[in-house]
Amino acid sequence: MDEHRPLRTYGRIKARTLKPRQAGLMETLLPHLAVPEDGEIDLDALFSKPPPPCGAGAGGGGRSDPPPLPDIGAVDRPPSVAHARDTSPTRGEVVLEIGFGGGEHLVAQAIAQPDQRFIGVEPFINGVASCLRHIEESGAQNIRLHQGDARDVIARLPDASLDLCYILFPDPWPKARHHKRRLIQPAFLGELARAMKPGAELRFATDWANYAAWTLEHVLRDARFIWLAESASDWRTAWPGHVQTRYEQKQLGDCAPVWLRFQRSA
Ligand SMILES: C[S@@+](CC[C@H](N)C(=O)[O-])C[C@H]1O[C@@H](n2cnc3c(N)ncnc32)[C@H](O)[C@@H]1O
DSSP, X not given: OOTTOOOOOOSOSOOSOOOHHHHHHHHHTHHHHBOOSSSOOOHHHHHHSOOOOOOTTSSOSOOOOOOOOOOGGGSOXXXXXXXXXXXXXXXXXXXXXXXXXXXHHHHHHHHHOTTSEEEEEOXXXXXXXXXXXXXXXXXXXXXXXXXXXXXHHHTTSOTTOEEEEEEESOOOOOSGGGGGGSSOOHHHHHHHHHXXXXXXXXXXEESOHXXXXXXXXXXXXXXXXXXXXXXXXXXXXXXTTOOOOHHHHHOOSSSSOEEEEEEEOO
C-alpha cells in the first residue's frame, strides 16, 4: 500500500452477501455507469453514452425490493446549484455526492434534476448495489458511480469542474483519537476546492455537534470557501429540495442535524 495514502475514512466495505438481483446489477449495470479507474476524468465522455435501458430483468434473479425512494413529486426543486441568483439549471451541471449510502438521496436528486450530471461515490458494496436497484427502477440516466474512496475520484477531476458537492452525514468518528479519520481534513478540502468551480457549492450535514464545529473550523480556514449562513435558521434548516437520507432518519448523532452550505469563492 502507498505509504502516503490517507487514512481510511469509512468502516466496512461489505456486509451481507448480495442478493442475486443486486449481484446481477453489479455485473451488468455498474460497468456501464462506472467512472474509469485511472487517468483524468473526462466528464463529457463519461456522460456521453447513456446507460442501457433499465427495467425488468436487467439484473436477473429474484426480486426483493429495496426501501422505496422518497416521493420525488413532493420534493421542492432546489434553485440552480451554482449560483443562488441563477434560477434555471444549466444543462450539464456536475454534482458529486460523497458517501451516498444506499443511494436514495442521489437518485431522488438525479430524477428531480434530469439536466444535471451526478457522480456518486461510495466504498460500501451493499450501498452501491442498493443504489443500482434505485437507478434501475427509476430509469435515471444521469448518474455515474464509483465504488471506492471519493478522494481517488476528486484527485482525477479536472480543475473547476464541479458545481455542487454533497457530503451528507459522513462517518462521524466521534472519539477524539479517531478524528484523524474524518473525511473533512485540510488536504481533502484543498483538493475539493481545486475541483470546484468558482461559485460552486459544498453542502454538508451532520448530526454530531463536534463534527459540525470541526467542519466549520476546517472549511473556513481555507480562504477559498465562504460560509453562506446569514442567520441561525440557515444552519438549523435543510436547504430547499433536500431529500431525507437513510442515515439522517436513524438520528444516531448527539444533536439535531446541522446544515452547512459553503460557496467556493471566485
Ligand atoms: C454514515 S454513512 C451516511 C450515508 C448517507 N450519506 C446517508 O446519509 O444515509 C457515511 C457513508 O460515507 C461513506 N464514506 C466514508 N468515507 C468515504 C470516502 N472516503 N469516500 C466515499 N464515501 C465514503 C461510508 O461508506 C458510508 O456509507
